[in-house]
Amino acid sequence: MNDLQKYPRPSVTIDCVVFGYDGEEVSLLLINRKEQPFKNEWTLPGGFLFLEETPEESAKRILKDKTGLANLFLEQLYTFGDIQRDPRGRVISIAYYTLVNPRLFNLVLGEAATDLKWFAITKIPKTGFDHKEIINVALARLKAKVTYQPIGFELLEKEFTLTEMQLLYEAILQRTIDKRNFRKRILESNVIKATGKKRTGEKNRAPELFAFDEPQYKKLLKEGYQFKV
């Protein structure tokens, strides 16, 4: 018998905070549980860690199975381990967060959910477990992160206008940003490139379309680049 059997083991779960953006509001994906505990309450998509997968792999599997979301960027948020956080017993949860564009995915109804729904971050309902706390930590991290690193392209279409991008940043940061300054900085950073196209058909001047320059972005990151809004 080795150490591993000698000590009691807690259950380990993964919880995922999925942020979305539909062009107007930043929102959050919640599942209405159809099992006890917290049956019929809203919770973060989550599940048990399997022994043959890393925490990140586990988060990906769980999101795929429960929501249909795949190919996501995931970042570890924090590990929650309060003794009473799960009424079933001692459960440690490793939380991850991600950003997606809801229009690019068709949500599935997972086997353990009767419902899967986006909620605006300004209107988050009562949640089960300690998920409210997890959400708050995730929101704080998202805000902090977006001001010095251009995450958030996951939330836009492949081609987007600078106004759309600015609205996204304003939705995340919950403040207004000066248009000229925003454009200046984002263009100087070289993480986006003009496509040469314009979006016509709307009842105003046709805006230019831009795209994320991923190779350039990765190159800059390696050099220790930091983008500032």
Added chain:
Amino acid sequence: MNDLQKYPRPSVTIDCVVFGYDGEEVSLLLINRKEQPFKNEWTLPGGFLFLEETPEESAKRILKDKTGLANLFLEQLYTFGDIQRDPRGRVISIAYYTLVNPRLFNLVLGEAATDLKWFAITKIPKTGFDHKEIINVALARLKAKVTYQPIGFELLEKEFTLTEMQLLYEAILQRTIDKRNFRKRILESNVIKATGKKRTGEKNRAPELFAFDEPQYKKLLKEGYQFKV
């Protein structure tokens, strides 16, 4: 039978990165293991999480038992969960880090260690498990943190000179800092207060002694204050 029994459970451990500062170098506390695996190799102080304690409580207990350190500020670093990170089986480790002044503590020899030793961060030996990776993550976090939040008072005596404080920051950041600018910023921040005393007896001008103004610091933190070196 509920969910918790239905799923296999990994072992959960806590590992602690303890940074120290002796007035010259930033150093790191390692334990020479006297058990398999990695017997006679250097490792971070760590141990198994008990079911009746939170991860942070567990980190405190482990540090107390294995090193004698107590009353520490602890911050969760990251959770490491690679499948092969522990040869004994599947082990998830929640890592914490802390800062201490080695001269204020007498290290004990823990029951599972034949040796307990401080290593300069520029001279860290080969370590067991994935502890090298954990140390690197902790170092990066420490550097990032110290430039915008005045942590690090744990590493100084209660009363200290501004030169001592500057040397600490230089040791953490591994770069020199302009003396006048450093003093200007730290004094303007109001997180330290003059004691009115001087340290005499050395062969040069007696420097003023300062102390950390903890109530003021906590008040500023609540207001969203950020200190910049």
Added chain:
DNA sequence: TTTACTTCGTGTTGTAATAACACTAACTAA
């Protein structure tokens, strides 16, 4: 008691980054 030695303590100025600000251009619809 004078002098030499060592570290302490202090302000200013140039430079770079950030924030504030308003009008014309392009497109659509009536």
Added chain:
DNA sequence: TTAGTTAGTGTTATTACAACACGAAGTAAA
């Protein structure tokens, strides 16, 4: 052709940051 709407663009003031040198205070030794 005109009115309505959003797109797109530069300059200036303010603030933050970085660079820089010398007299003051204490100790030790002549």
